[in-house]
Amino acid sequence: xxxxxxxxxxxxxxxxxxxxxxxxxxxxxxxxxxxxxxxxxxxxxxxxxxxxxxxxxxxxxxxxxxxxxxxxxxxxxxxxxxxxxxxxxxxxxxxxxxxxxxxxxxxxxxxxxxxxxxxxxxxxxxxxxxxxxxxxxxxxx
Numbered sequence: 776x777x778x779x780x781x782x783x784x785x786x787x788x789x790x791x792x793x794x795x796x797x798x799x800x801x802x803x804x805x806x807x808x809x810x811x812x813x814x815x816x817x818x819x820x821x822x823x824x825x826x827x828x829x830x831x832x833x834x835x836x837x838x839x840x841x842x843x844x845x846x847x848x849x850x851x852x853x854x855x856x857x858x859x860x861x862x863x864x865x866x867x868x869x870x871x872x873x874x875x876x877x878x879x880x881x882x883x884x885x886x887x888x889x890x891x892x893x894x895x896x897x898x899x900x901x902x903x904x905x906x907x908x909x910x911x912x913x914x915x916x
Contacts, residue, residue: 776800778810779894782878783870790894791901791909792863804871808864815906816851822903823847829903836907859910866916 778797784790795810822829829850830841837857843849854860889897 777895777898778807779891779898780874781889781891782874783807783867784889784894785870786888786914787893787897788909788913789863789867790889790897791905792913793867794894794898794901796898802876804868807867807871811864811867812851812855815855816847818901818903818906819847819850819854827903832904832907836904836911854907854910862915863910863913866913869916 776797776799778795778801779790780800784793793807793811795807795814797806797810801807801810819829822832823845830843830845833839833841833850833854837854837859839857841850841853843853
């Protein structure tokens, strides 16, 4: 199941960053946070398998020098604990703070700018490159 909630995922960049695959819907920020970390880890593994220059992508998109190892754990931690990712996660944490689970998705009056179908499609096409691009362009709350 692809986790999508219009109260939490309000635009295409947040769909790229915050949509993750999980067996059940999240009901708290900490679980969602862990799911995003695992998703990023998997994106990095896939990029390495496809012979992408992951450290080059980090330096190009995050504009930070990377001198660590090419180990997936180290690369994931570097991106996940970067200032840009921390800002994006702070936005998500704020959205979880105002999240109302009693509101049905289809009854929201202030709907997300991205539909469930579009968010799921974006998720299926997300690469490390598109993830990093979204990280640099997301509008923070």
